[in-house]
């Protein structure tokens with residue numbers, strides 16, 4: 411009797427980013443071409459697993475997907491199986507629906523579930539793995555803040571968009587002799603801000619990891635003016651906060667387990683700078699623009715490699731792991747080691763050292779080292 415076909419599930423969770431479709435395509439093609447296996451895709455992340463919303467995917471369905479941004483499966487960043495939001499009256503209550511997810515998974519006869527996502531999705535996947543779900547993780551996020559991998563797909567595409575924006579802001583800043591603030595996403599990690607600052611020639615770069623000091627920002631603008639450079643570009647990570655202060659929350663999403671959404675800190679900084687320096691300051695918040703559009707060549711290749719590897723892992727029965735890129739080699743790490751952690755910018759990172767060497771201000775006093783500032787001045 412012919413052996414039953416093996417079956418893999420796939421879902422995309424968390425905020426979308428360029429490259430998700432490239433992974434889905436790679437998963438479907440590798441499953442079908444190398445193993446004759448079937449793939450089913452769940453709609454809207456873990457929501458689809460719990461509500462049993464899915465569709466079969468074959469080679470035809472993934473044709474032309476490589477260059478498409480977003481995700482054909484849909485995604486959700488408000489759905490944690492362990493804190494599943496359910497509307498009761500006017501408010502949400504959070505229920506543990508993980509058992510329903512496990513029941514649906516087993517009923518569908520799945521070998522494993524490939525979960526493509528960021529920190530929230532990996533944490534949920536690790537929890538589901540503990541409850542017995544055979545899961546393989548694939549890391550994505552424009553924030554580039556997942557531990558266990560050197561880089562996540564989505565980051566390069568977002569960085570290209572952010573750099574292009576900084577380039578465009580540069581010319582108009584020069585023409586009008588203004589201080590221009592460009593705010594980029596990146597929640598708790600400043601990789602996008604630092605990368606766009608380095609690649610776009612930002613003069614001041616403010617990261618969530620290094621609380622800024624407004625006087626130090628002003629000092630850098632004055633130094634530039636003294637050198638005859640009568641404009642400045644400030645690249646601001648959305649999670650940047652003043653020394654002793656808090657991040658700027660733009661909204662709270664009621665049904666989200668991590669309710670806080672950031673945005674707008676650059677407006678606060680701009681009005682402070684204008685008041686102190688008496689120079690016109692303008693703000694551009696890039697927001698979701700960085701999450702959209704077609705993936706870069708780098709992200710297409712990385713997403714494809716990770717998708718292929720995720721299927722190989724699944725077929726070997728190597729569950730409970732996240733595929734990763736380390737030193738340009740594909741590898742995998744236990745998903746439990748990734749859950750609940752973030753890879754943040756550190757003062758000794760080569761990008762930080764490079765920025766300081768080329769005269770970028772990180773919005774901190776220049777009289778002491780960054781490490782000293784962080785350990786002795788910042789509370």
Ligand code: F6P
Pocket residue numbers: 425487528551552553595596597648671672701
């Ligand atoms: O984690 C990815 C990310 O784009 C962050 O950079 C940002 O803070 C957040 O998602 C925005 O989420 P939402 O799409 O819910 O506004």
